[in-house]
Every structure is written in structure tokens, then in C-alpha cells.
Amino acid sequence: METWRLLTNRSSNAFYNMAVDEAIMILHSKNKVPPTLRFYSWKPAALSLGYFQKAKEEINYPKCQEEEIDLVRRLTGGRAILHDQELTYSLIIREDFNLLADSIEKSYQQISSGLVRGLQQLLGIPAELKAVERGKKAPVGHSAACFDAPSWYEVILNNKKLIGSAQRRKDGTILQHGSLPLAINAEKIFKLLNYSSEQQRKKASRIFTLKSTSLRKAGYNFSHSELENAIAAGLSQSLGIELTEGKLTAAEIKLAQKLVLEKYQTQDWNFKR
Template identity: 85%
Template sequence: MQPWRLITNSSSNAFYNMAVDEAIMILHSKNEVPPTLRFYSWKPAALSLGYFQKTKKEIDYQNCQKEGIDLVRRLTGGRAILHDRELTYSLIIREDYKLLANSIEKSYQQISRGLVSGLQQLGIPAELKAVERGKKAPLGHSAACFDAPSWYEVILDNKKLIGSAQRRKNGTILQHGSLPLTMNAEKIFKLLNYSSEEQRKKARRTFSLKSTSLKKAGYNFSHSELENAIAAGLAQVLGIELEKSKLTEAENELAKKLASEKYKSQNWNFKR
């Protein structure tokens, strides 16, 4: 297998971040760029919605604007994530490479094993959420992603540490996920709609019990330390070779177009 690209130290707004992931996915599906592992962060902070979420029903857009929080819909499923002080990863590879399982659940497990391996190299005792026989995967009780870890997600102290989502399109896999360095539950739940303040408080309490961040767990690592360790963990578990690189001119141009015409548009972000 050809070496993968490793792209690091990128900080952009929500619209460009999501556009870059899709641009890589499109051009990799055409075999114009290699499989890619990318790390990035968000500036300014943003709330990303899962592809199927109902914006007006679930999100308080006025509060997002008031708090200076960008709102963007992801290409992937799942629930809302507040991206603030965090490290985000994305992994893109065509299915015909046959590196990841055909099953979304099994491929999710493979990637999570790599994430866990990387965190453990830093002395963080992360684990995979084990499947409990006879039980359905936890679905959570709110519009927020981190309120319950599902099977094979990365946990720490039995709390969800990394929230990930996957999309398969045109024979290509995109998985991206959020590793919070810190987490502000109060801020997150200001941005979500509830029928009463009591419901909001109850959801926030559950979220605080079921989720964690590196700082909450007592760890303080830089982006570069986390990137290096997680890249090494994924390379080891998946059996791949990584070479540092950057986006091509074609990817940059496509990402700018997607950011402007799709990810910034009300049609996309309020399509449901």
C-alpha cells in the first residue's frame, strides 16, 4: 500500500474545516490524492451538527450567534459537538484498499484501537467501550454527542473521551472525531433547545457524568504531542506508513468552493 499523507497543525473556521474533509474525500475517491490522516482545530469555536439533525428543533441558533459560535452541518452522522479547545482528527481511505472492515461498526473498532494505542503511549489509560451482550448500543438522551459512549468508542474512567462519526460515499470512507482538551458543559447546553430549564439541567447533569476531557482527567498535552502519539498509534494498529505532507492546490481550491457554496449556506445548515 502507498504511504498515507499526514497533515497536521491546521486551525481554521468550521466551514473550511468541513470543506477540507470533503475535498480530500472527493479527490481521494478519484485516486488523485493518497489516503490521508489529518489533524486540525477550530477557530473560532463552532457547533457542528450531525447530517440528520434538525437544526431549528434542536439548536438555539440565536444563542449561537450571541456567543459567537459558528454553526455547521457535518457530512457525517451523529449529534452536536461544540468544537472549542480540542484536537480533531480525520481519516480518509477508499474501500477498495481493503484496510478497514466493510462493517461500519468493525471499522470504527479498528480506528478506535489506533486512537487508544496512541493515547496510551502518552500514559493516558484510554480504553474501548466494550460491547455488552444482550444490550443495544447506548444512544444518549440529548442532542449533544458526548452524553453517552457507544460500543467501541474511546473512553477514559468509563466516560466518553473521543466522539467520532463515519460516512461512506463513492466507495470512500471518511471518519472524523473530536478529542476535547477541556469541556464546558454549561456553554454547550446553552446552544441546544429544550422545552424547559429543568430538562436542560437534567441533560447537562447526565452529560457531565458520562463525558470527560483530558484536563478533567488530569492530563495536559500540546496538540503536537497528541498528534504525534495518535499518528503513531494508528500507524501501528492499521499497519500503515505515514509521510508528512500538505493539501494540494486542487484540494485547497475545491475546499474553498465547498466552504463558500455549501458549508456556509443556510440551505445546507438548515436543510432539516
């Protein structure tokens, strides 16, 4: 059974959160730190962009500043997420461990199965996987926001998207992020996105509300530690791994601080598209 490091929740700003995940990814790719499952939250609230999103076209940056919402670009793909009342996980492992499938879609299934198992078995939350319908493409959303439509193998609750995940593979290493909202404020999210008219904004917000959910909206009120324990146990069982609590190394902290200053806080990175 493979031993992984477990890093439990810590609130940090958007730039440091993204820098830590990349620092772990870089040093794990060099075999200097173990495979890692990390839980964290965001303080202050932040809007994260998918790697390929066009910031100037899709995001109302002056509104973000007015609302005191940090803006950061992720390494992973997908669409914009407002990280506010939520628990975030990241999972980092080299491909040569041969634990996750070569196919991104299949590896989503493996990871999501663990998320669902933990939520179901330990917390009694009847979460499910969004099943693949033969011959159909993954659902397409209607806005720049994540959570407005679940893709295949994402976690749903009451047939609405609950956990949004995105993956990046680089230098033979897999990084997957996932966002589990405790609560969602659709009006707040859609203030931060650009639309051609208020009518289009309201329409996108309504669709988002119909297709997404949060734990509190579904009637569940668990703490971060309860959710962390459940998800960690579910992933441990599904992936056949052993999790041992640890902490960031001095090298990871130093590299993360460097990445904050030289990358994640910069306009060049956040507005590169």
C-alpha cells in the same frame, strides 16, 4: 505497507474545516490524492451538527450568534459537538484499499484501537475501548449533544466518553471524524441547544457531565503536537500504515474554497433539516 499522507494541525473556521475534509474525500475517491490522516482545530469555536440532525428543532441558533459560535452541518452522522478546546482528526480512505472492515462498527473498532494504543503507549493515558456487551444495543444518549453516552468501540477514560467519532461512506470512500476534547464546558454547550424547559436543560447537562470527560478533567495537559504524534503513531501501528507528512494540493484548496461558498456557509446546507 500502505503509505498515507499526514496533515498536521491547522486552525480554521468551521466552514473551511468541513470543506477541506470533503475536498480530500472527493479527490481521493478519484485517486488524485493519497489516503489521508488529518489533524486540525477550530477558530472561532463552532457547533457542528450531525448530518441527520434537525437544526431548527434542536439548536438555539440565535444563542449561537450571541455567543459568536459558528454553526455548520457535518457530512458525518452523530449529534452536535461544540468544537472549542479540542483536537480533531479526520481519516479518509477508499473502501477498495481493503484496510478497514466493511462493517462500520468493526471499522470503528479498528480505528479506535489505534487511538487507544497511541494514548496509552506514548502518553500514558489509560484510555480504553467501550466493549460490546453481547445481546445489548449501543447506549442511547439523552440529548442532542454528542459525548453524553459512549457507543460501542468508542474511546473512554475512567468509564466516561473521551473521543466521539462519526463516519460517512460515499462514492466508495470512508470519512471518519473524531473529536478529542482538551476541556469541556457543559454549561456553554447546553446553552446552544433547545429544551422545553430550563429544568430539562439542567438535567441533560448533569447527565452529560457524568458520562463525558476531557483530558484536563482527567488530569492530563498535553499539547496538540504531542497528541498528534501519539495518535498518528498508534494508528500507524494498529492499521499497518506508514505516514508521511504532506500538504493540501492546489486542487484540494481550490475545491475546498468552492465548497465553503456553495455549501458549508449556506443556510440551505446548515438548515436543510
